[in-house]
Amino acid sequence: MRILITGSAGFVGSHLVERFLNEGHTVIGVDNYISGQVSNTDLFREHPRFTFIEADVSHGIPYTGDSLDWVMHFASPASPPHYQQFPVETLMVGAQGTQNGLELAHAHGAGFFLASTSEVYGDPHVHPQPETYWGNVNPIGVRSCYDEAKRYAEAITMAYHRSRGVNTRIIRIFNTYGPRMRPDDGRVITNFVHQALRGEPLTVYGDGSQTRSFQYIDDLVEGISRLMMVEYHEPVNLGNPDEFMMIELAKVVEDVFVNNIQMVSIPLPLDDPKQRKPDVELARKLLGWSPNISLQKGLNLLSPHLKNDQ
Template sequence: MTEATHTEGHMTEPHPTPVPSTATSGPLRILITGSAGFVGSHLVERFLNEGHTVTGVDNYISGQVSNTDLFRDHPRFTFIEADVSHGIPYTGEKLDWVMHFASPASPPHYQQFPVETLMVGAQGTQNGLELAHAHGAGFFLASTSEVYGDPHVHPQPETYWGNVNPIGVRSCYDEAKRYAEAITMAYHRSRGVNTRIIRIFNTYGPRMRPDDGRVITNFVHQALRGEPLTVYGDGSQTRSFQYIDDLVEGISRLMMVKYHEPVNLGNPEEYSVVEIAEVVKDIFGSGNIVFEDLPSDDPKIRKPNVDVAKRLLRMKYTNDVQLRLEILKEEWGKLK
């Protein structure tokens, strides 16, 4: 794709200092909302493996009980079933981090629960910030590339303000995350909360729900069922695809850096949707590709500018979608 030269909706570009180390200073006590979700469960696994103590919170609106069951008997894991929009009923020892990853994240889920999605982005974020403030803990917000909407700038840097339809069918998610970023920055500036914000671009890997509704999940499970692969529009719209391990690594590194502006986490390699369909078709030996109308407000282009992540976190990315899908083929085949 050709990079756009638009300058609308930009602010001054940040100049972060490179991180000297990604090592932790010792065992931490971490609370993760959305711990039964795709990304949240991988964070639980990472932190438990590193020797930290983790409290997970989820109400299973889009998370999976099976993800909680993976850690339920671990001696350093505690689970609280709760809707964080109504409060976070944590009464344990002093926390080092509150990590807010609770929210429906795929279009079918957040369009099914639009009010709940808005509330977890608004009230749920504030409840997490209040808990972090009370404990003197860091607060880590999982935001999204959807804050850029259907972008006029390509690839999208953190300094781009976005092109979002505030009343469209996707607005419940887009605007919830934009508000979540705003209140997170407000708590940092006015109350001194040690905050982090990431904007997650398309991520895939184990533990995604079969009905997730996003590109790779749709294609893989259609292929496993022997169905045609459904491409919306003409398939020329683009996406970048990040494997879950890379996202978790970026999150872990950002925790070790005092940097409070948003950071894009995503793979800068760009594919058209029809190109991904062809890759899945070849790997899984599936049938034809069929085309349907493009959904409302579906972005035409989506690719992160990761200059900040490279400078700040020393992140490196590889173009490995085909390799990762080969690895996942057996695991996802169990869901057939």
């Protein structure tokens, strides 16, 4: 297949590039490096079936090559520090960027694959969160530039499917980690492991009782690949349902990386969700998919990559 991936220099995008090239497909990567990393593009730059286009997909996708089989829209800042630094750009890539990707897919008769997020559930009143839950989102809060961008992206994706027949897929990605995450990503696993490796106290928001569920990147990529092969157009959760309080996560990080870690408490960010856990029953039934990599195993897989970067 010929697959165009926006956000190809990002964390998830670069792993998709690697997967598809290894499977023999041709990949066109598109990124403007607002949150992606040049080093991720450099991994594939010499590959004979990889082409890179540096562009802001919010203003258009300048692809003029052969017919595409898939347009996969993974471009967007995805961590709170990045999308709060670039709120307008985040809204733009969720709105105009998504529409530009849909138009390109429509023109080529290609499938369109949207990377959405568990953030569409906001600070949920339903636990765990199934795809049928509509969410509890502050539409004007500090996180709204990301939350509402993704909610709109889902809406326009479904509109193109219903009104124009585009063959769409939507995934809602829950917290995912692995190699190639930016050190300044700002999400809890990145913060904790880099602080541990530097011998610094772990910064815990509030009392550390809020929960998250952590998925290793290989499990996510496998779920994405399986959904491409199934005719299903509504959102599908992809995440690991094993739920950890932040103080429990700190103990796992201590076990993997360094002993006798200290913790320091800082105030909770605005609109920070108290609980986050995916209901993945739909993915189990539809895709025969469930995450295989535990948090302990995933951190052990991640450890050598991070230690090499220190």
